[in-house]
Amino acid sequence: xxxxxxxxxxxxxxxxxxxxxxxxxxxxxxxxxxxxxxxxxxxxxxxxxxxxxxxxxxxxxxxxxxxxxxxxxxxxxxxxxxxxxxxxxxxxxxxxxxxxxxxxxxxxxxxxxxxxxxxxxxxxxxxxxxxxxxxxxxxxxxxxxxxxxxxxxxxxxxxxxxxxxxxxxxxxxxxxxxxxxxxxxxxxxxxxxxxxxxxxxxxxxxxxxxxxxxxxxxxxxxxxxxxxxxxxxxxxxxxxxxxxxxxxxxxxxxxxxxxxxxxxxxxxxxxxxxxxxxxxxxxxxxxxxxxxxxxxxxxxxxxxxxxxxxxxxxxxxxxxxxxxxxxxxxxxxxxxxxxxxxxxxxxxxxxxxxxxxxxxxxxxxxxxxxxxxxxxxxxxxxxxxxxxxxxxxxxxxxxxxxxxxxxxxxxxxxxxxxxxxxxxxxxxxxxxxxxxxxxxxxxxxxxxxxxxxxxxxxxxxxxxxxxxxxxxxxxxxxxxxxxxxxxxxxxxxxxxxxxxxxxxxxxxxxxxxxxxxxxxxxxxxxxxxxxxxxxxxxxxxxxxxxxxxxxxxxxxxxxxxxxxxxxxxxxxxxxxxxxxxxxxxxxxxxxxxxxxxxxxxxxxxxxxxxxxxxxxxxxxxxxxxxxxxxxxxxxxxxxxxxxxxxxxxxxxxxxxxxxxxxxxxxxxxxxxxxxxxxxxxxxxxxxxxxxxxxxxxxxxxxxxxxxxxxxxxxxxxxxxxxxxxxxxxxxxxxxxxxxxxxxxxxxxxxxxxxxxxxxxxxxxxxxxxxxxxxxxxxxxxx
Numbered sequence: 001x002x003x004x005x006x007x008x009x010x011x012x013x014x015x016x017x018x019x020x021x022x023x024x025x026x027x028x029x030x031x032x033x034x035x036x037x038x039x040x041x042x043x044x045x046x047x048x049x050x051x052x053x054x055x056x057x058x059x060x061x062x063x064x065x066x067x068x069x070x071x072x073x074x075x076x077x078x079x080x081x082x083x084x085x086x087x088x089x090x091x092x093x094x095x096x097x098x099x100x101x102x103x104x105x106x107x108x109x110x111x112x113x114x115x116x117x118x119x120x121x122x123x124x125x126x127x128x129x130x131x132x133x134x135x136x137x138x139x140x141x142x143x144x145x146x147x148x149x150x151x152x153x154x155x156x157x158x159x160x161x162x163x164x165x166x167x168x169x170x171x172x173x174x175x176x177x178x179x180x181x182x183x184x185x186x187x188x189x190x191x192x193x194x195x196x197x198x199x200x201x202x203x204x205x206x207x208x209x210x211x212x213x214x215x216x217x218x219x220x221x222x223x224x225x226x227x228x229x230x231x232x233x234x235x236x237x238x239x240x241x242x243x244x245x246x247x248x249x250x251x252x253x254x255x256x257x258x259x260x261x262x263x264x265x266x267x268x269x270x271x272x273x274x275x276x277x278x279x280x281x282x283x284x285x286x287x288x289x290x291x292x293x294x295x296x297x298x299x300x301x302x303x304x305x306x307x308x309x310x311x312x313x314x315x316x317x318x319x320x321x322x323x324x325x326x327x328x329x330x331x332x333x334x335x336x337x338x339x340x341x342x343x344x345x346x347x348x349x350x351x352x353x354x355x356x357x358x359x360x361x362x363x364x365x366x367x368x369x370x371x372x373x374x375x376x377x378x379x380x381x382x383x384x385x386x387x388x389x390x391x392x393x394x395x396x397x398x399x400x401x402x403x404x405x406x407x408x409x410x411x412x413x414x415x416x417x418x419x420x421x422x423x424x425x426x427x428x429x430x431x432x433x434x435x436x437x438x439x440x441x442x443x444x445x446x447x448x449x450x451x452x453x454x455x456x457x458x459x460x461x462x463x464x465x466x467x468x469x470x471x472x473x474x475x476x477x478x479x480x481x482x483x484x485x486x487x488x489x490x491x492x493x494x495x496x497x498x499x500x501x502x503x504x505x506x507x508x509x510x511x512x513x514x515x516x517x518x519x520x521x522x523x524x525x526x527x528x529x530x531x532x533x534x535x536x537x538x539x540x541x542x543x544x545x546x547x548x549x550x551x552x553x554x555x556x557x558x559x560x561x562x563x564x565x566x567x568x569x570x571x572x573x574x575x576x577x578x579x580x581x582x583x584x585x586x587x588x589x590x591x592x593x594x595x596x597x598x599x600x601x602x603x604x605x606x607x608x609x610x611x612x613x614x615x616x617x618x619x620x621x622x623x624x625x626x627x628x629x630x631x632x633x634x635x636x637x638x639x640x641x642x643x644x645x646x647x648x649x650x651x652x653x654x655x656x657x658x659x660x661x662x663x664x665x666x667x668x669x670x671x672x673x674x675x676x677x678x679x680x681x682x683x684x685x686x687x688x689x690x691x692x693x694x695x696x697x698x699x700x701x702x703x704x705x706x707x708x709x710x711x712x713x714x715x716x717x718x719x720x721x722x723x724x725x726x727x728x729x730x731x732x733x734x735x736x737x738x739x740x741x742x743x744x745x746x747x748x749x750x751x752x753x754x755x756x757x758x759x760x761x762x763x764x765x766x767x768x769x770x771x772x773x774x775x776x777x778x779x780x781x782x
Contacts, residue, residue: 025185025221027248028239030169032065032181037243038170039187039228041216042235046074046162048191048215053132055194056087057125057203058168059185059250062117065089067178068096070171071124072187074162075099077171080106084162086171087126089180093117097126097137104155112139112147118182121250123203129193130156142321143200143260144289174240185250188217204292204319205256207231220248251319253294260290260321269293271316277340278333279316283376286326292319303384304358326378332385333372339418340385341371349373350384392417392464394471400478401444405452408478410460411444415470417462420445427455427477439463452483452562486558488565489514495538499546499575505538509556509564516541518552521571525553533557549573587737587773589722604644604714608768609634610744612711616647616657616686617741617752622678622734625649627656627669629733630724631684632740635667636715637726642667643715646724647686649733653677655702657686657695662710670695672702683756688712689746699753721771742769 030037056072068088070077075084075098085099090111097109116122125140128151135151164172168187169180186206192213207217209231217231223245228237261267264287270280271293281291294317320326334340340347351362362383364375373385396413403409410422419441425434434457437445450456459474487509495503508514513535519528528551531541544550553568587595604611618631626649633646635658643660644667650656653675660667670693676682685696693705717726721740724731739759745766755764762770 025219025248025252026223027059027183027185027246027250028169028220029183029244029246030180031244032063032069032179035241036170036175036179037239037241038174038180039168039218039237039243040174040240041166041168041189041218041237042230043165045166045189045216045235046160049189050159050161051130051157052191053128053130053193054215055125055127055188055190055192055199057123057186057188057190057194057199059121059123059248059252060117060182061121061249062089062180062182064092064118065179065181069178069180070167070169070176071095071180071184072166072168073170074160074164074166074172076164076173077176078173080108082163084160084164084172085128087124088171089117095124095139097139099128099137099154099160101130101155101158102161103158104153107137107149107151107154109137109139109147109149114141114146121183121185123199123250125194125199125203127193128156132193140196140199142289143196143203143258144321145196168237169243183246183248185220185248186218186252187220189215191215200258200260200290200292204251204258204294204317205253209233220245251292251294251317253317254297256292256294258290258292264288271295272336273314273316274336275338276314276316277335277337280331280333281318281328282331283329284326285328286322288326289321291321293317294319327376328378329374329376331372331374332383333370334385335371337385339416344368344371347385392462392468392470394473395420395460395462396473398458398460398474398476400458400476402446403478403481405481405483406450407446407448408450408456408480409444409446410458410476412460412473414443415462417464417470419463419465421461421463421469422447422458423460423472423474424456424458427457427475427479429457431459431472431474434459450480452480455479483562484558486511486556486562486564488567489554489556490567492552492554492567492570494570494572497572497574500544501540501542502544502550502552502572502574503538503540504552504554504570506554506567508537509558511556511558511564513557514539515555515557515563516552517555517566518550521549521551523551525566525568528553544574546574587722589733589735589737592732595721601716601718603716604634604712607634607719609714609719609742610712610768613689613744613746614645614659614687614712615741615743615745615747615752616645617683617739617743617747617756618647619681619683619738620655620733621681621736622649622676623736624678624734625651625653626731626734627651628724628729628731630720630722630731631733631737632719632721632742633724634714634717634719635724635726636717637667638728640666641715643713644717645686645688645712647684648724649735655682655684655695655697657693659686659688659693659708660713661688661690661708662713664708664710664713668693668705668707670703670705670707672697674702683752685747685752685756687746687752696749696752699749699756701749719769738773740769740771741767744768 068090071087073086075086076082077086080098083100087097090096093115095112095114100106123142127138129136135156136148138148139146167174190213216235218228226239257271259269264284268282269291272278273295297314299313349362349364364373366373393415395415398412400408400410422437423434457475457477459472461472462470489506489509491507493505495505513533516531516534517528551569551571553566555566556564620631630646630648635644635646645659648656650671654671656669656671658667658669683698687694691709695702722733743766
């Protein structure tokens with residue numbers, strides 16, 4: 001019986017003779033235009049490696065260039081005496097390393113030889129061993145030490161004090177006159193010394209991001225956009241000035257093994273893929289330095305020249321660090337490769353030189369007894385096992401198991417393909433008019449979203465890619481089970497009501513989706529306004545009419561499987577809308593609760609709070625007085641640690657203004673000289689001009705103080721309305737608050753009097769924060 005064609009790919013890369021494996025994923029290419037393309041890494045990386053050991057790795061393939069462009073750096077390369085480090089190209093086959101640390105002179109490692117820099121993909125690693133008893137810098141090329149130099153006498157543990165983030169493809173400024181040209185991939189930064197063994201163990205495989213000592217790793221596999229993720233999940237990066245995405249040719253796999261033996265006599269290297277078989281190397285000659293064997297869990301992209309190629313989801317690659325003329329034996333044992341074994345009589349081995357655009361039949365010998373291909377070679381090649389079956393066979397009988405009220409698990413016997421098409425519909429449907437699912441890659445396959453207690457038919461066919469598709473096989477019939485009962489919700493409760501909204505909550509019957517219906521009191525269910533698929537509990541009904549009575553009902557959906565009975569009604573009446581009456585609305589706080597700016601605890605800078613001069617204003621109607629009860633505050637008062645400002649009530653029926661200047665050691669709590677009656681409205685203003693504090697009540701100056709000076713001293717806190725809130729205190733005011741205003745100027749008495757009894761537009765000069773509380777409901781104040 002003829003079988004579906006299948007394939008297996010093996011990739012070879014021979015270092016230092018210009019031949020490399022296809023590689024995995026994407027890389028970034030820098031065309032070296034006048035735009036100065038580069039990649040900027042997170043600035044926080046500098047903080048971590050500032051005074052400690054670190055290692056930088058990358059794969060690169062350079063192109064002809066001029067000058068000494070930066071490959072990776074965090075310094076201004078206009079002078080080697082500037083702080084920071086750089087690795088730069090200096091010629092067709094040379095690079096240099098320069099660094100300067102605080103307290104030391106510049107360090108230069110010049111003329112590092114990198115053969116093949118403009119021909120081949122090369123792995124580079126630069127290790128800054130700064131804290132050992134013999135500090136030095138080492139440069140590795142393809143896992144082999146290329147050069148090193150001592151850091152003794154260069155203050156190696158001194159801070160780099162870099163003024164720029166790390167840039168890839170440029171110097172730290174991103175604007176150095178010479179541009180790097182070429183491709184880069186797999187940039188990694190370690191906050192530790194990576195030994196030669198460490199480098200060799202990881203250079204030909206992708207990292208997980210959790211490796212010990214790994215600070216950041218960028219695989220560049222996004223392939224689009226300007227944002228690059230860090231495999232460690234901490235330090236993202238960004239493409240600048242449009243460097244280009246490209247397919248990577250670097251020899252990097254998902255897993256890898258390697259060997260650098262002292263003697264190659266009897267040496268072998270092998271890796272076994274459970275699904276794809278075993279690939280091995282042996283009988284090395286010519287004294288290569290080392291060899292890497294890696295496995296890529298991906299499909300082959302280019303099949304030009306291969307007859308009826310069948311997709312394969314994995315291939316091997318070989319990377320040999322070669323020191324001279326090289327020969328080696330390779331063997332691919334495909335015993336574990338199910339599809340190859342099924343079509344063994346027809347398979348043959350295609351091959352191509354890595355510089356070729358198309359494939360041709362190769363000369364490797366196939367042994368059906370031992371189920372392998374074997375040959376001797378001296379150059380890098382790629383190898384594909386192909387099946388020459390000329391038709392796509394139909395699958396065998398299908399069945400459905402694990403039936404539920406809304407799903408069925410379908411299975412069948414494949415005709416040899418690994419991809420299939422399914423069509424299904426109500427029992428008796430005409431094939432061709434059902435629901436099609438193309439390109440299914442799992443067998444069994446689970447159908448979801450079916451109707452309860454319903455009979456279905458399904459058909460299946462093999463999809464053989466370039467061979468076409470088989471005939472449809474079926475129908476195979478199954479019936480879903482009856483849907484379980486849907487329990488009704490309970491305890492429908494009204495939480496709060498505004499003039500245009502009402503919040504309800506309930507106890508679910510077991511669902512996490514519900515339907516809500518509401519209408520005028522006494523309406524007939526089914527004729528009201530229905531809101532389907534509500535997923536939040538509590539839920540706020542919006543768009544209601546003020547001063548109107550409503551009924552509301554709730555229903556469980558059981559996640560669209562079934563619906564429960566309706567529960568209700570609960571009746572309510574919206575409140576009167578007073579927003580257009582009198583001066584507007586205000587905020588009442590009765591010794592508990594407060595409002596704060598979005599985001600909770602934040603920095604003063606993120607809230608645009610004034611830094612040198614400030615005016616705080618509020619209208620306030622106290623019901624009682626007491627110290628440390630803020631009308632508006634941004635404060636930290638924790639023992640001897642005091643920062644920020646507030647406008648508050650004080651004991652003895654007084655008001656207070658508090659602030660901390662940069663030239664003072666603690667807050668000044670300044671009180672009014674007068675006492676005031678409760679249950680009356682007062683306009684209160686606190687003013688600080690960098691030298692003098694003033695507090696006004698109803699436009700009258702009550703007190704002044706010169707105990708503070710300098711810029712306002714802040715620490716992260718809450719911009720709180722109605723509470724004296726810091727890390728360990730929360731004292732709510734007792735009264736009604738209106739018209740909170742914060743200005744970045746020291747307002748004069750005339751300014752305060754001119755505006756205190758009128759609403760603002762919000763665009764006045766110097767006004768940075770303004771709350772008039774006229775939203776009148778909800779929890780959001782604008």
